[in-house]
Amino acid sequence: MNTCYELLQNGADRDGRIVFYGHAIKTSDFLQHVELLAGGLKQMGLNKGDVVTLQLPTCPQALAAFYACSKLGIVTNVVHPLVPVNLLAENLAKTRSKALFFFDATVRDERPLLGLGQTLVRCSIADYVTVRKPFYKLYSALGKRLGNILTYRRLLKMGKGVGTAVEGSGGDLLCYMHSGGTSGAPKIVKLTNDAFNGVVDGMWAMYHPNVAHGYYNLATLPVFHAYGLCSAMHGPLCVGYSLVLVPQFDVKAVARILNKYNVKVWSVVPAMLKKMLAKGVFDCKGLKNLDVIWCGGDVCDESLVEKVDGILSSHGTRARLMRGYGLTEMCGVCVVNNYDHSRKGSCGRPMPGFAVEIWDDDGNVLPNGEKGEIAVSGGGTMSGYVEGDDCLVRRNGVVWVKTGDVGYLDDGYLFVVDRKKRSLKIAAVNVFPAQVEKCVADLDFVSEACAVGVKTEGKQFVKVYVTLKRAMPLDEVKTKVTAHCKANLIRYAVPRYVEVIDEMPRTPLGKIDFRALEERN
Numbered sequence: 001m002n003t004c005y006e007l008l009q010n011g012a013d014r015d016g017r018i019v020f021y022g023h024a025i026k027t028s029d030f031l032q033h034v035e036l037l038a039g040g041l042k043q044m045g046l047n048k049g050d051v052v053t054l055q056l057p058t059c060p061q062a063l064a065a066f067y068a069c070s071k072l073g074i075v076t077n078v079v080h081p082l083v084p085v086n087l088l089a090e091n092l093a094k095t096r097s098k099a100l101f102f103f104d105a106t107v108r109d110e111r112p113l114l115g116l117g118q119t120l121v122r123c124s125i126a127d128y129v130t131v132r133k134p135f136y137k138l139y140s141a142l143g144k145r146l147g148n149i150l151t152y153r154r155l156l157k158m159g160k161g162v163g164t165a166v167e168g169s170g171g172d173l174l175c176y177m178h179s180g181g182t183s184g185a186p187k188i189v190k191l192t193n194d195a196f197n198g199v200v201d202g203m204w205a206m207y208h209p210n211v212a213h214g215y216y217n218l219a220t221l222p223v224f225h226a227y228g229l230c231s232a233m234h235g236p237l238c239v240g241y242s243l244v245l246v247p248q249f250d251v252k253a254v255a256r257i258l259n260k261y262n263v264k265v266w267s268v269v270p271a272m273l274k275k276m277l278a279k280g281v282f283d284c285k286g287l288k289n290l291d292v293i294w295c296g297g298d299v300c301d302e303s304l305v306e307k308v309d310g311i312l313s314s315h316g317t318r319a320r321l322m323r324g325y326g327l328t329e330m331c332g333v334c335v336v337n338n339y340d341h342s343r344k345g346s347c348g349r350p351m352p353g354f355a356v357e358i359w360d361d362d363g364n365v366l367p368n369g370e371k372g373e374i375a376v377s378g379g380g381t382m383s384g385y386v387e388g389d390d391c392l393v394r395r396n397g398v399v400w401v402k403t404g405d406v407g408y409l410d411d412g413y414l415f416v417v418d419r420k421k422r423s424l425k426i427a428a429v430n431v432f433p434a435q436v437e438k439c440v441a442d443l444d445f446v447s448e449a450c451a452v453g454v455k456t457e458g459k460q461f462v463k464v465y466v467t468l469k470r471a472m473p474l475d476e477v478k479t480k481v482t483a484h485c486k487a488n489l490i491r492y493a494v495p496r497y498v499e500v501i502d503e504m505p506r507t508p509l510g511k512i513d514f515r516a517l518e519e520r521n
Helices: 004-011 027-043 060-072 085-095 111-116 133-141 152-158 193-207 226-239 251-260 270-278 285-289 302-314 433-441 474-488 514-519
Strands: 017-020 023-026 051-055 075-078 099-103 119-123 173-179 187-192 216-219 242-245 263-268 292-295 321-325 354-359 372-378 392-395 398-410 413-419 424-426 429-431 446-456 459-468 497-500
Touching: 004 027, 004 060, 004 193, 004 226, 017 027, 017 060, 023 027, 027 060, 027 152, 051 060, 051 085, 060 075, 060 099, 060 173, 060 226, 075 085, 085 111, 085 187, 099 111, 119 152, 173 193, 173 226, 187 193, 193 226, 216 226, 216 251, 226 242, 226 263, 251 270, 251 285, 263 270, 263 285, 270 292, 270 302, 292 302, 302 321, 354 398, 424 459, 429 433, 433 446, 433 459, 433 474, 446 514, 459 474, 474 497
Parallel strands: 017 242, 051 075, 051 099, 075 173, 099 119, 216 242, 216 263, 263 292, 292 321, 459 497
Antiparallel strands: 017 023, 173 187, 354 372, 372 398, 392 398, 398 413, 424 429, 446 459
């Protein structure tokens, strides 16, 4: 099969646009930048099989680098733009990364990056803006900047006159994405070009999109999210949609975009819709243009579906909120409702080219209606984990992923009952309790730690329970735990609540019973 680069070249609307911070970039110019960037990467000495890390928000530079690497057979390691340097260093070592693209707006002090052993490439909002370019250039110059550093624009210039051939292939490793694994422990997922393109094929075979020049896809999901990069950006670009890129979700800004552009497709997580409804900005005139809203990434309750569908209906559009199911190990999506097949309360049916089964603890397939572990297979299946524990099951030539989630099938429709894995979703970002626990346990006064998710006014936060080696004032414990987590974890993982308990509840096997602690909230 083709690389993601080749699928883009074959399907992109060259007269289309990619909108970033209100500035329209011609798709033809963007495609030229992909070519220049491929040349620049070759000039840097990077070759097929090397790894380039993208520590970037949703921006044109991230997409251009993704496609340039796909062309050359280089692996992109896509990480959160706000990941702390210590965790970034661990990741770079695991993935054997050679170069790091970062964003000046999120890395204000570049000096700690020097010790990471990477060729550094600075990206900036000023790379693509026009009217406010002087302002963004000034902003870029602020902070503690490294001298004589390679910039994105310089890398494009390096690529001029450097012709590059397609060196990648469909079966080549395309990117590393980051997941809670199927057990909740942080894992690095290996995905190929074929996996990404398999999802694209399945999506459009199921949806039958009506694409015309001037139709937009609204990308509010992050580029480091498999559902975001594959379904909300790569797929739409490859079938001819223009894109509106939203680096940071803001309800009023999104409402303005819906009103300004002819947005036909929008991929979201439930929290985004809930925020817009809570602020009273979802019900806007731009909804009349929508054709579909895809919703995944977290549990989407029926009341949200009914509320959103009611508002969409009032605008006279056929658009509906289509709930789906997926995981990073399947490039973000494998099951979804659509206009041909939809059932209330379900996540839909498997996309063309995908399959779902329900297994018991021994791996036997359960009959219709019985609950068990969800197993999935199809074109978007990962190659495994960098860590080596791939959780893949091979049966009769078919590779299955055991998801760790509990559900059942009814007439081919998937109903998700519970999540077995412990990863949490906070602002569409995976937060791993095990990582929080390890961080807190590093404090010399902490005996044990257990992190769980709690909801306050409908929003998900982290709460950590701790037992102490010695008596300490509660305020001091909270202050030190919070400060330590802020210094060593991504901000979404910093506990909102810290509670000291005398001892941890235990399972019959002696493990900390995190379910019991969840029920205390």
